[in-house]
Amino acid sequence: MEILSKVEQEYLKKEIPAFNIGDTVKVSVKVKEGEKERTQIYEGVVIARKGSGIRETITVRRVSYGIGVERIFPLHSPTVQDIKVVRRGIVRRSKLYYLRNLVGKKARIKERR
Amino acid sequence: MIEGLIGRKIGMTQIINENGEMIPVTVIKTGPCVVVQKKTVDKDGYEAVQLGLIENKKIKNLNKPFKGHLEKRGVKQLVKILREVRVKDEKELEEGKELTVDLFENVKKVNVVGISKGKGFQGVMKRHGFGGGRMSHGSKIHRTPGSTGAATYPGRVMKGKKLPGQTGNKRITVKNLKVEKIMKEENLLLVRGAVPGPNGGLVIVKNSEFRRG
Numbered sequence: 001m002e003i004l005s006k007v008e009q010e011y012l013k014k015e016i017p018a019f020n021i022g023d024t025v026k027v028s029v030k031v032k033e034g035e036k037e038r039t040q041i042y043e044g045v046v047i048a049r050k051g052s053g054i055r056e057t058i059t060v061r062r063v064s065y066g067i068g069v070e071r072i073f074p075l076h077s078p079t080v081q082d083i084k085v086v087r088r089g090i091v092r093r094s095k096l097y098y099l100r101n102l103v104g105k106k107a108r109i110k111e112r113r
Numbered sequence: 114m115i116e117g118l119i120g121r122k123i124g125m126t127q128i129i130n131e132n133g134e135m136i137p138v139t140v141i142k143t144g145p146c147v148v149v150q151k152k153t154v155d156k157d158g159y160e161a162v163q164l165g166l167i168e169n170k171k172i173k174n175l176n177k178p179f180k181g182h183l184e185k186r187g188v189k190q191l192v193k194i195l196r197e198v199r200v201k202d203e204k205e206l207e208e209g210k211e212l213t214v215d216l217f218e219n220v221k222k223v224n225v226v227g228i229s230k231g232k233g234f235q236g237v238m239k240r241h242g243f244g245g246g247r248m249s250h251g252s253k254i255h256r257t258p259g260s261t262g263a264a265t266y267p268g269r270v271m272k273g274k275k276l277p278g279q280t281g282n283k284r285i286t287v288k289n290l291k292v293e294k295i296m297k298e299e300n301l302l303l304v305r306g307a308v309p310g311p312n313g314g315l316v317i318v319k320n321s322e323f324r325r326g
Contacts, residue, residue, distance in 0.1 A: 003123050007140055007301065011129045030133070054127055054135075079133040 008054040013076050021046055022089030022096060022109050027060060027073055028082040039081060042071060045089070045109060047096035058083075061099060063107070068100060088112040115206070116198040117319030118143045118216060119166040120302065122227065124312045128293060128303065138293050138303040141225070143318050145300055146212045147190050149183065152197070161199045162206065165192030166315075196317055214300050217292060222321040223302075224288045227310035231282030241275040285309040289321050 019025055027042045044062030047070070051057055056075045061068060073080045089109035099107055120143035127135045150163035165188065172191040183192070186208040200206065217223065237243045237258040246254035258277070261270045287308060294303040308316060 003142070003299065003301065004126050004140060006299065007128070007296070007303065008126055032132075054129070074135060077129060077133050077135070 005053065011054055011076060016075055017083045017085070019046060019083060019085050020088065021049060021094050022091035023085050024087040024089065024109075025060065026082075026084045026086055027071075027080060028084075029073070030079045030081055043086065044069075044071075045096065045099065047099055049094070061096075063103075114201045114203060114320075114323065115162065115212065115216060116200065116323045117223070117317055118146050118198070118212060118214075119164055119194060119196045120144060120316050120318050121166075121168075122308055122310055122312055122314050122316050123301070125307065130293075136293055136305060137307075138305055139290075139308040141302045141304060141308065141316060141318060142300055143214050143217070143302045144212055147188055147192060148206060148208050148210045148212065149188050149192070149195060150186055151206065151208055159199075160201070161197050162203075163195055163197050164212070165190070166194040166196075167192060167211070168194075194315065198317065198319065199323070201323070214295050214297060214302055217295060217302055217318070217320070220292055220320050220322070222289045222291055223304060224286055224319045224321050225290055225304065225308045225316050226284065226286045226319065227308055227314055227316040229281045229283050229285045229309040230311055232280040234278060235280040236277045237275060240277060240280045243275070 023046050024043065025046055029040045029042055031038055031040045042060060042062070044060040046058050047061045048059040049056070050059070054074075054076050057072050058075060059070055059072050061070045063069070088111065090112045091109060120141045123140040123142055125137060125139050128138055130136050145167045146164040147167055148162055149165045152159060152161040152163065154160055165183075167190050172193050175191065175193065188209050232239070236256050238245045238256050243258060245256045246252050248255055258275070261274055261276070287306070290308070291305040292302065293305050295301070296303070302318060304318075310316060
């Protein structure tokens with residue numbers, strides 16, 4: 001196990017911005033189009049944070065044009081450049097999968113001030 | 114050219130490549146190995162080299178003939194595990210020389226030989242991937258192999274028919290695994306994909322190109 005974590009060490013980011021489950025975040029993602037590279041921003045609610053070490057991921061959910069979209073980002077991937085908290089939320093569980101069944105006003109999360 | 118080295122499977126993890134993709138890799142601690150015995154065409158009829166795996170472990174219970182085998186050839190390190198690999202046009206190789214992962218420096222693909230995890234006596238569904246019957250709706254066949262052949266002609270079950278039996282615990286070679294990374298200080302070889310055997314199991318890592326002439 002020691003050896004495995006040593007192998008992973010090299011690929012880990014030094015710092016991961018602080019955020020919590022239920023926060024609305026802006027994730028800057030590097031996108032490759034042909035030969036050009038640009039940054040795309042994906043905004044949504046963090047509904048899950050899973051795994052540890054290099055396998056750590058977050059699931060970000062947003063509703064776009066009435067359709068729920070969830071993207072899973074590996075936190076240590078170089079394509080994920082930045083994560084900014086837009087709004088802090090108050091939630092009582094670590095996985096917000098119940099949001100999938102809710103629409104409209106019910107799918108709101110109380111803001112922490 | 115030496116065909117390969119002895120190693121131990123450490124386990125699997127992921128690394129990130131330059132495109133930002135996650136790559137599943139198996140970490141293998143390859144060697145360091147010591148050349149215990151050289152086999153030559155004149156003497157043994159073929160060219161090979163017997164390697165010993167040097168491990169950071171206390172070695173006891175080596176019997177006298179084994180110790181004598183090592184001492185006779187001037188091998189100072191105590192080793193317990195010996196395996197043979199082939200060599201080709203190798204002049205400078207001497208008994209007692211240590212080999213490390215550097216051997217794989219310009220190697221793109223490797224074959225890995227290991228003993229697969231033993232699963233015991235298994236049925237035909239697990240062993241050969243048969244479909245089996247349905248579990249409900251009055252079905253009386255669930256996991257049976259079904260028919261094993263025709264009737265009077267041929268009047269016997271064909272050889273090689275897939276039937277239940279010992280599964281796993283067998284020597285398996287996985288071919289053409291891509292070498293993703295070499296970590297020299299720790300003697301680690303990172304190979305894409307899975308490798309037979311449990312973590313800590315003995316494997317032999319061979320250069321895929323070696324036998325292609």
